[in-house]
Amino acid sequence: MTETVTVTGPLLGPPEHAGIAGIAGTPGSALDGLVARLKGEVFTPEDPGYAAELAGFNRIARHRPDVVVAARSAEDVSAAVSFAAREGLPVAVQATGHGIGAPAPGGVLVATRRMNAVAVDPLTRTAYVEAGAQWHQVISAAAPHGLAPLNGSSPLVGVVGYTLGGGLGPLGRQFGFAADHVTCIEVVTxxxxxxxxxxxxxxxxxxxxxxxxxxxxxxxxxxFGLMPVRRLYGGGLYFPGEQAARVLHTWRRWTATVPEEMTSSVSLLRLPDTAADVPEFLRGAFAAHVRIAFTGPAAEGERLVRPLRACGTPLADSVAEMPYTAVADIHQDPTHPLPYNERNLVLRELGHDAAEALLRAAGAGSSCGDLMVEVRHLGGALSRPAEVPNAVGIRGGAYTLSTLSPPGSPDVVLGAMEPWSTGCRYLNFLAGADTAGSAAECFGPETLSRLARVRAAVDPDHLFRLDHTVTPRPWVSGSADPWSPS
Incomplete structure (x- = not known):
């Protein structure tokens, strides 16, 4: 039975609120009532644990909510949302804090990291996770059964946020987006x-x-479903920056020939010489990094990767047979918190001219200040509709182009690559203090319209507006968003 979304009444903005003033500090107050309903804790700005509770992986921006609810159960989340609705306060949620879209100025922040249970059913090849679980937990739980999740490049990312944003990982070309394999969701509306x-x-x-x-x-x-994957032929090929042009052109031509079992990307790296979790040979250097994840036999993987190995003189070569539990070794994502902006485009192609434009903007000799510029190969199962349709909006792209940049770095690379853009962005590759308003750019017009109708039906007062938000658009194009926080 399919739910029909009905919008009743005009799409009005949220009620104004004056913050927590007048709520806390008196016996029998609304805040006291919230505390009494919770298994978890409540923090306000005056409490010693407030700052620690807000700390997330991406330090580009800092939340400053009126109230933090450290939830331990769905009932705690329900109590927090009900409290916020009664008091006219907006709501944000944080598990690991990788994908921050804007600082939460006031309102209620629900911290879910204590809700981190994970279970695997090997008979049905499914996993169950709570809101704060991270991918390394699922990888470890699934591996003894010869199964793997559709996790991302970093095992420290939260399962729920990553999956709800689509979920583009090392097994994507063979199995599709993580969101395609979700079977049931428990949600507090x-x-x-x-x-x-x-x-x-x-x-x-x-x-x-x-x-x-x-x-x-x-x-x-x-x-969600798990995949029958025990091992990979995978890892990274690192080349000196002066060989980046040859590497990029070889890789882009190579992607047109590989089977769906091969998922790969190429990244141009400019990593600081002070980063503790960066290999010595990459610190303070410019390098090209090709990432490989192949689920077929190792001998076939070696044959497929041979043209990439031959295109230059690698600084390091870690591509080999590996257990799936070592999947984090492919991308070598940072493991320590840091401040960064992450932005992206979806590319319809990466021909010779597009690659040359990218090299001018981010290659050797450019003034690029990005820590990383990465191109990921799409296609395969990532281009096909999900068995149960969903809102993932980038299936028509051939590649994603994403940048990771320090605070204050100008956005030069994406501007140079706009001529090859599909006009769409990927929601999970948006992070930073100024990306909250970019969510609408991640969907085509029909998908965006349907998302807005669902939003109006389940959140008519726009309670969940402190992150990347898909906002109903009853106004004239180009005018101000009536629901944007001031």
Missing amino acids: ADGSIRQVTRDQHADLFWALRGGRGNFGIVTKLW
């Missing part, structure tokens, strides 16, 4: 209800959550 949504129950909400991310409520539990 703006009215405080705890709902289980599936393809048959609240189907519009199930469609929207898988790809639309946190616009529709706070997901407290997730069930």
Whole structure:
């Protein structure tokens, strides 16, 4: 049975609020009532644990909510949302803090990192996770059964946020997006209800959550399929920066020939010489890094990778047979918190001219200040519709181009590559203090319109507006967003 979304009444903005003043500090206050309902803790700016509770992986911006609820259960999340709704306060959620879109100025922040249970059912090849679980937990739980999740490049990222944003990882070309394999979602909606949504129950909400991310409520539990993968032929090829042009051109031609079992990317790195988790040979240097994940036999992988190995003189070569539990070795993502902006484009092609434009903007001799410029190969299962349709919006692209830059770095590379853009961005590769308003650019017009209708039905007062938000658009194009926080 499919839920029908009905919008009743005008799409009005959220009620104004004066913050927590007048709520806390008196016996029997609304805040005291919230504390009494919780298994977890409540922090306000005066409390000693407030700052530690807000600390996330990406330090580019800092949340400053009126109230932090350190939730331990779906019931805690429900109580926090109900409290916020009654008091007219907006709501944000944080698990690991990798994908921050804007600092939360006031309101209620629900911290979910204590809700981190993980379970694997090897008979049905499914996993169950709570809201704060990280990918390394699922990888470890699935591996003894010869199974693997569709995790991302970093095992420290939260499972829920990554999956709701689509989920583009090392197995993507063979198996698709992580969101494609979700079977059930438990979510707390703006009215405080705890709902289980599936393809048959609240189907519009199930469609929207898988790809639309946190616009529709706070997901407290997730069930999804696992893949029969025990090992990979994978790792990284590192080349000196002066060989980047040859590497990029070889790789782009090579991607047109490889099977779907091969997922890869190439990255141009300018890593600081002070980073503790960066290999010595990369510190303070410019280098090209080719990332390889192949699920087929090692001998076939070696044959496929041979042209890449031959295109230059590698500084390091870690591509080999590996257990899936070592998947983090492919990308070698940072493991310590740092401040960064992450932005991206989806490219319709990467021909000779596009590659040359990228090299001028980010190659050897350029003034590029980005820590990383990465191109990921799409296609394969990433280009096909999900068996159960969802809102993931980048299936028509051939590659993603993303940049990781320090605070204050100008956005030069993406501007240079706009002529080859599909006009779409990928939601999970948006992070930083000024990316919250870019969520609408991650979807085509029909998908965006449907997301807005679902949003208006389940969150009519726009309670969940402190992150990357898909906002209904009843106004004339080019005018101000009436729901944007001032």
